[in-house]
Amino acid sequence: MSTTLTTPEPSKLRGIGGGRADRLFRGTLIFAASSVLVILAAMIIRTTIEAWPVFAKEGLFGFVFGQQWSVGTSRSEVTGTYGAFPFIYGTIKTSLIAVVVAVPLAIGIALFTNEVAPKWLRRPLAYTVDTLAMVPSIVYALVGMYFFRLYVWGPAGQVIADSPLTSVPIIGGFFSGPVLLSSYWSAANILAIMILPIITAICRDVFAQVPEDERNAAYAMGATRWEVMSKVIVPHSFSGIVGGTMLGLGRALGETLAVAVLIGSSQRWAGRLFAGGDSMTAVIANTFADAHPEAIWALLAIGVTLFFITMFVNIGARLIVARVGGRVGGGAVI
Amino acid sequence: MTIDTQPRAVLDPEPQSLRETTRNARRRERFSKGMTFLLFGTVMAAIVPLVTLLTIVVVNGWPAINGEFFTQVEPLSYRDRGGGYLHGIVGTLYMTGIATLISAPLGLGAAVYLNERPGRYANIVRFFTDVMTGVPSVFVGLAVYALIVSGSGGFGLGFGTLAGAIALSIIMLPIVVRSSEEMLRLVPADLKAASYGLGARQWQTTFRVTLPAAAPGLTTGAILAVARGAGETAPLIMTALGARQVVTQLTGAPQSDVGLLMLGGFRQPFDAGIERAWAGGFTLIAIVLILSIVARAIARRSQL
Numbered sequence: 001m002s003t004t005l006t007t008p009e010p011s012k013l014r015g016i017g018g019g020r021a022d023r024l025f026r027g028t029l030i031f032a033a034s035s036v037l038v039i040l041a042a043m044i045i046r047t048t049i050e051a052w053p054v055f056a057k058e059g060l061f062g063f064v065f066g067q068q069w070s071v072g073t074s075r076s077e078v079t080g081t082y083g084a085f086p087f088i089y090g091t092i093k094t095s096l097i098a099v100v101v102a103v104p105l106a107i108g109i110a111l112f113t114n115e116v117a118p119k120w121l122r123r124p125l126a127y128t129v130d131t132l133a134m135v136p137s138i139v140y141a142l143v144g145m146y147f148f149r150l151y152v153w154g155p156a157g158q159v160i161a162d163s164p165l166t167s168v169p170i171i172g173g174f175f176s177g178p179v180l181l182s183s184y185w186s187a188a189n190i191l192a193i194m195i196l197p198i199i200t201a202i203c204r205d206v207f208a209q210v211p212e213d214e215r216n217a218a219y220a221m222g223a224t225r226w227e228v229m230s231k232v233i234v235p236h237s238f239s240g241i242v243g244g245t246m247l248g249l250g251r252a253l254g255e256t257l258a259v260a261v262l263i264g265s266s267q268r269w270a271g272r273l274f275a276g277g278d279s280m281t282a283v284i285a286n287t288f289a290d291a292h293p294e295a296i297w298a299l300l301a302i303g304v305t306l307f308f309i310t311m312f313v314n315i316g317a318r319l320i321v322a323r324v325g326g327r328v329g330g331g332a333v334i
Numbered sequence: 335m336t337i338d339t340q341p342r343a344v345l346d347p348e349p350q351s352l353r354e355t356t357r358n359a360r361r362r363e364r365f366s367k368g369m370t371f372l373l374f375g376t377v378m379a380a381i382v383p384l385v386t387l388l389t390i391v392v393v394n395g396w397p398a399i400n401g402e403f404f405t406q407v408e409p410l411s412y413r414d415r416g417g418g419y420l421h422g423i424v425g426t427l428y429m430t431g432i433a434t435l436i437s438a439p440l441g442l443g444a445a446v447y448l449n450e451r452p453g454r455y456a457n458i459v460r461f462f463t464d465v466m467t468g469v470p471s472v473f474v475g476l477a478v479y480a481l482i483v484s485g486s487g488g489f490g491l492g493f494g495t496l497a498g499a500i501a502l503s504i505i506m507l508p509i510v511v512r513s514s515e516e517m518l519r520l521v522p523a524d525l526k527a528a529s530y531g532l533g534a535r536q537w538q539t540t541f542r543v544t545l546p547a548a549a550p551g552l553t554t555g556a557i558l559a560v561a562r563g564a565g566e567t568a569p570l571i572m573t574a575l576g577a578r579q580v581v582t583q584l585t586g587a588p589q590s591d592v593g594l595l596m597l598g599g600f601r602q603p604f605d606a607g608i609e610r611a612w613a614g615g616f617t618l619i620a621i622v623l624i625l626s627i628v629a630r631a632i633a634r635r636s637q638l
Contacts, residue, residue, distance in 0.1 A: 008527040022537055025535075025537035025540070028443060029447035032439075032442075032444040033444040033448065033459045036444060036459055036462055036466060036507065037459060040465075043473070043474070043478075043504075046488070049480075050486075107376075108373045108379075109379075111373050112373040112374060112376065125377065127630070128380070131384060131623070131626070132383075134562075134626050135384075135619065138565070138593040138596055138597060138618065139391060141597075142391075142611060142615045146394075146600070146608070222359075224365070224366035225370060230369075251468065253470070254468070255470075256470065256471060257597065281470060289575070296479075300480060303472065306470055307470065307473045310469065314465050315465055317468075318464045322461070
C-alpha cells in the first residue's frame with residue numbers, strides 16, 4: 001500500500017510558501033479527487049428527491065412488498081399503485097442463481113490458472129477470461145436472445161424439467177415445466193457468464209496472496225496438488241472469495257440490458273425457475289422511453305432501491321476485499 | 335536451496351524412496367488428478383461461451399457489414415433492407431469522445447491526488463471510487479436524467495449528446511481513477527526524489543517526471559475506460575434517447591447510439607432490422623476488442 005511508503009516531498013529549501021503554482025496545482029487535485037464524492041452524493045440526493053412522492057405514497061414497506069404495479073398517467077401527482085416486489089424478487093432471484101453457478105466455476109478457473117497451468121499459459125488464460133468482461137452488455141443480450149436461449153438454455157432447462165429432480169418434494173416444484181425461453185433461468189445464465197470474470201479476477205488475486213511457504217510446506221508433507229488447493233489455498237483465501245462473490249453479486253444485481261431482453265418482462269412473478277418474470281433493471285430499461293412523468297418517478301424509486309441494495313453489497317464486498325490486503329482489486333475488470 | 339519442492343517430484347514413482355506408496359497414497363493421487371481435470375473443465379466452461387459468442391457475432395455480423403452500413407442511416411421501417419447505422423456510430427463516437435474528455439483529466443487528477451497526498455481523505459476517496467465502479471449503469475442513467483435532462487429540479491438540458499456523454503463519463507471516471515492510480519504507484523520514489531532534489535516544485539515533478547514515466551500505463555487505463563464507455567447502452571436510454579438521423583448538436587436534440595439502434599432492431603421480428611443489429615454487434619465487439627488489444631500492447635511496452 002502506498003501509505004506505507006514514504007512519498008518524496010518537495011524540497012523545503014525551495015520555499016513552499018511562495019509556490020503559487022503549487023497551491024493551484026494542489027487545489028486542482030483536491031477538486032478532481034472530490035469530484036468522485038460529489039458526483040456520487042449528487043446522484044443519490046437528486047434521485048431520492050425526485051422519487052420521494054412515490055415512496056411517500058406507498059411507504060417504503062408498501063413499495064418493496066407491494067405486488068401491484070399499475071402506472072398512472074399524471075404529470076403532477078402520484079395516482080397509480082406502485083408495488084415493486086415482482087421486480088425486486090426477480091432481481092434477487094436471478095442474481096443469486098447466477099452467483100451459485102458462477103462462483104464454483106470462478107474458483108476452479110482461478111485455481112487452474114494460478115496452480116495447475118504452466119507459466120506460459122497463465123497470462124493468456126487470464127486475458128481470455130477478462131475478455132468476457134469487455135463484451136458489451138447489448139451484445140450479450142443479442143447473442144442470448146438469438147442463440148443461447150434457443151440452443152443451450154432452453155434445451156438444458158427442458159432436460160432439467162424432465163428429470164426426476166421435479167418429483168423431489170419441496171424443491172421439485174422449483175424445477176417444474178413448462179420451460180419458457182425468456183425466463184429467470186435464461187437471465188440467470190447470462191448473468192453467470194457476465195459476472196464470471198470479476199469473481200475469477202478477485203480469486204486469482206487472493207490465491208496469489210497465499211504465501212509460497214505454506215504451499216511448499218503442504219507439498220513437503222506429501223499432500224497432493226488437489227489437497228494443497230483445497231486444504232491450504234482455498235481456506236487461506238476464504239474471506240477474499242466471499243468478497244469477490246459479493247462483488248459479483250453486486251454486478252449481477254445492476255446488470256441491465258441482457259436481463260431486460262431475456263427475463264420475459266412478465267409482471268406476474270413466479271416461484272418456478274423456468275417461468276418468465278421481471279427485474280428492477282429490466283423494468284427501468286424496458287419502460288422508460290414510454291413512461292409518463294409519474295411513471296418516471298416510480299422508475300426512479302426502483303432505481304434508488306436498486307442503488308441502495310447494490311451499495312450495501314458493494315461496500316461489504318470492498319471492506320472484505322480490502323482486509324485481504326495486498327494488490328487485490330480485480331485489475332483489468334474493475 | 336537444493337530441496338526440490340515441486341509436486342512433480344512427488345509423483346514420479348521411484349523405488350527405495352522414502353515416499354509412502356501405500357494404496358491410500360495412490361488413491362489420493364488419482365483423486366487429485368481427477369479434480370485437476372475437473373478444474374480444466376471449469377476453464378472450458380468460461381472459454382466455450384466466449385468462443386461461441388465471438389463466433390456467432392462474426393458469423394451473423396460479418397455478412398451484414400457493407401459500405402452502406404457505415405455511410406447511411408437506418409430506413410424508417412425495420413422491414414426495409416439496406417441502410418445502416420451511420421447515425422448510431424456518429425453518436426457513439428461523439429458521446430464516448432466527450433465522455434473521455436471529461437473523465438480522463440478528472441480521473442487522472444484524482445489519481446495523482448491519491449498518489450501524492452496519501453492520508454485519510456485519500457483513503458475515503460479511494461474506497462468510494464471502488465464502490466462507484468459497482469454502481470449499476472442504469473442507475474447512473476436515471477441519476478443523469480434527474481440531474482441534467484429533467485427540467486424539474488435538474489439543469490433541464492433535455493435529452494441529447496451532452497447528457498449521454500455525462501452519463502458515460504460517470505461510468506468511466508472510477509475506472510480511470512483506479513487504473514491510473516495503480517500505474518502511478520509503480521513510478522519509483524527515487525525518480526521523484528531526484529526531481530525534488532534538483533529543486534523542482536510538486537507540479538513540475540508531476541508533469542515532467544511522474545506522468546511521463548507512467549504514460550504507457552495511464553494510456554492503457556484510459557483506453558480500457560473508453561472501451562467500457564463505448565459498449566455501454568443502458569444509461570443512454572434515459573439520457574440520449576435515440577434518434578433517426580445524424581445529430582451534431584451538443585444539446586437540444588436526442589442523440590443516437592449503436593447499442594440503442596441494436597436494441598430497437600433486434601427486438602422487432604423483422605429480418606432486416608435483426609441483420610443490422612448483428613452488424614451493429616459486430617461493430618461494437620470489434621471496437622471494444624481492438625481497443626483492449628491496443629491497450630495491452632501499450633501496457634506491455636511499459637518500462638515500469
